[in-house]
Amino acid sequence: MIRIVQETGSTNADLAARLAGGEYLPEGEWLVADRQVAGKGRLGRVWNDGAGNFMGSTVIRPAAGDPSPATLALMTGLAVYEALVGFLPRQSDLRLKWPNDLLLNDAKVAGILLEAANGVVIAGIGVNLHSAPDIPGRKVVALSDLGVEIGRDGFAQALTVSFDLELQRWRTAGLAPLLRRWQSAAHPLGTRLTVLPPGEEALEGRFAGLSQEGNLLLALDDGSQRTIHAGDVMLASAPH
Structure with a gap:
């Protein structure tokens, strides 16, 4: 079920408030806003979008026997990728970036929190879908910038289908198939990356895939390999 509101501060905050008030929210129910005026992205960044874009939230109820909730970032990214790629003339233009961004021609087209x-x-x-927010120091793009017109409601329907499917796969097939599919949709192995781990200096290296737990593997220039559990990741050629 998709519930649409004309304007809100943040769809995530709205669902959190409803949960805090004791309301039961089932999986498969979505809150989608025409406009979001107090949205945020990872690491506290402002992410406010306007009419025509997709801004929505849903809940996942982790259960005993599920994979680690930390891997839901990869699952969600793959669900958005599968929803978007069917609308694009060239699948190879769309790439996943760890942990949960989507890049279109190396510019951010979607994000997940x-x-x-x-x-x-x-x-x-x-x-x-329709317009890209202005984020200083970040390359961002909208589908419409490339002549791809996707209606918000049509995309919402596609996303609910792919999200339900990927969530079921996450629960029943284990992590290995998810990690293989995620990596095949990501930028190629060897891509130069800049990583900003929390509280550390920036690291430069090359994408070396994912660990068995879904963490980022970064091959450093000195020949060593670093496992990244959290941090901001950018393509080294992109502006910081």
């Missing part, structure tokens, strides 16, 4: 609340995980997703 996962937040824990009242025993569930809220997945917030923003996709630049």
Whole structure:
């Protein structure tokens, strides 16, 4: 079910408030806003989108036997990728970037914010269908910039289908197939990356794939390899 509101501060915050108030929110129910005026992305960045873009949130209820909730970022990214790629003339233009951004021609076209609340995980997703927000120092793009016109409601329907499918696969097939599919949709092995781990200096290296737990493997220039559990990741050629 998709519930649409004309304007809100943040769809993630709205769902969190409803959960805090004791409301039961089932998986498969989405809150989608025409406009979002107080949205945020990872690391506290402002991410406000306008009419025509997709801004929506849903809940995931981790259960006993599920993979680690930390891997939901990869699952959600793959769900958005599968929803978007069917609308594009060239699949190779769209790439996943760890942990949960989507790049179109190396510019950010979609982002994901996962937040824990009242025993569930809220997945917030923003996709630049019609316009791209102005983010200083970041390359951003909208589908419409490339002549690809996708209606918000049509995309929302595609996303609910792919999200439900990927969530079921995550639960039943284990992590290995998810990690293989995620990596095949990511930038190629060997891509130069700049990584900003929390509280550390920037690291430069090459994408060496994912660990068995879904963490980023970074091959450093000195020949060593670093496992990245958290941090901001950018293509080294992109502006910081």
